[in-house]
Amino acid sequence: MTTTSPRRVVIAGGSGFLGVSLAHHLAAAGWDVVILSRTRPRAAGPWQHVSWDARGMGSWAACLDSAAGLVNLVGRTVDCVKTPDHCDEILRSRVEATRVLGVACRSVAAPPPCWVQMSTAHIYGDPPSTWCDEESPTGYGLAPTVGRAWEAEFAQTRLAEQRGVVLRTSFVVGRNRGAGGGALAKLAPLARFGLGGPVGSGRQGMSWIHEADMNRLFERGLTDPAMEGVYVASSPNPVSNAEFMRCLRRAAPWPKVPLALPAFEWMVRIGAPLLLRTDPEIALYGRYVSSSRLEREGFTFRYPLLREALEACFARVA
Numbered sequence: 001m002t003t004t005s006p007r008r009v010v011i012a013g014g015s016g017f018l019g020v021s022l023a024h025h026l027a028a029a030g031w032d033v034v035i036l037s038r039t040r041p042r043a044a045g046p047w048q049h050v051s052w053d054a055r056g057m058g059s060w061a062a063c064l065d066s067a068a069g070l071v072n073l074v075g076r077t078v079d080c081v082k083t084p085d086h087c088d089e090i091l092r093s094r095v096e097a098t099r100v101l102g103v104a105c106r107s108v109a110a111p112p113p114c115w116v117q118m119s120t121a122h123i124y125g126d127p128p129s130t131w132c133d134e135e136s137p138t139g140y141g142l143a144p145t146v147g148r149a150w151e152a153e154f155a156q157t158r159l160a161e162q163r164g165v166v167l168r169t170s171f172v173v174g175r176n177r178g179a180g181g182g183a184l185a186k187l188a189p190l191a192r193f194g195l196g197g198p199v200g201s202g203r204q205g206m207s208w209i210h211e212a213d214m215n216r217l218f219e220r221g222l223t224d225p226a227m228e229g230v231y232v233a234s235s236p237n238p239v240s241n242a243e244f245m246r247c248l249r250r251a252a253p254w255p256k257v258p259l260a261l262p263a264f265e266w267m268v269r270i271g272a273p274l275l276l277r278t279d280p281e282i283a284l285y286g287r288y289v290s291s292s293r294l295e296r297e298g299f300t301f302r303y304p305l306l307r308e309a310l311e312a313c314f315a316r317v318a
Helices: 017-028 059-064 084-107 142-157 184-192 211-223 241-251 265-276 292-296 306-315
Strands: 008-012 032-037 048-051 069-072 114-120 163-169 171-173 208-210 229-233
Touching (some): 008 017, 017 211, 059 084, 163 211, 208 306, 211 229
Parallel strands (some): 008 069, 163 229
16 A cells, blocks of 8 residues: 655745745755756756646656645746736646646545645735735735636645645745745845835835745645645735835845935836836835734744845855
8 A cells, every 4th residue: 555755745846946945945854855847946956856847647647646745836937028928828827737736636546635835925916005914805916816716726626635725925035046046036136236226116015035934834834734724925024115125235245335226117117128028017016915824823933024034045145
């Protein structure tokens, strides 16, 4: 008879910044890690890579048999110009991958008893000042539509006996292991060259979480039988965009630049798609989110404050 391995976890879509960070964390904690993705991670590490196009079934499904848990991070990046084709792919990549993982779980003799599912804190939309938690209504626009479809597919496709955890994730800040560097990958160079002032109004919310706390939430989702349902994965102390950029300038290890030029809205709307090939609204809008459930359940953040979180990010790469 096949039995569940207490040491094997499958990270679907694990070749990017967040997946590589989680793979290192779990491997250091004694897990056997399988990364399931279209391409190999750029960085080498203590894991097995299994190729999957994130769309169809195949022999890759065998890696789920007897695994202790599944983490699903699959989804086309939202850091792009929102053309109709890109919007379609952002939605389909998430929903289709989730659906196929559910089919794969049904195809093996001993499916993972726990499935931790990535979602987005952007599901709440872009309220100017309202603070949102797990009980708040979702918002309006592309990201909330995608988030709702993503979570609905997960609820429908996971096995009834699988414990399911959904993490509505905010910006993850961390160090670069050759896999992107998270939100800091684009923000830090701007601050370094004197463009570290507020973006747009500067009042929009910046909800964030340090990679160490994100990884601890993933691991808790995999191991704590009491953890189930939807959680906001974000620090308890979101800040305004202006405050985020101020903390970034102070934490950066390079010589302090005397300038902190603001990026006015008209500049962002012109420059983001032309120079950075991204959506200007990613920078111009935001949200303040935090988790009431994690507070009630006694989860302690290692980095609850932005200043210490950014200092830790830069100290590890200095």
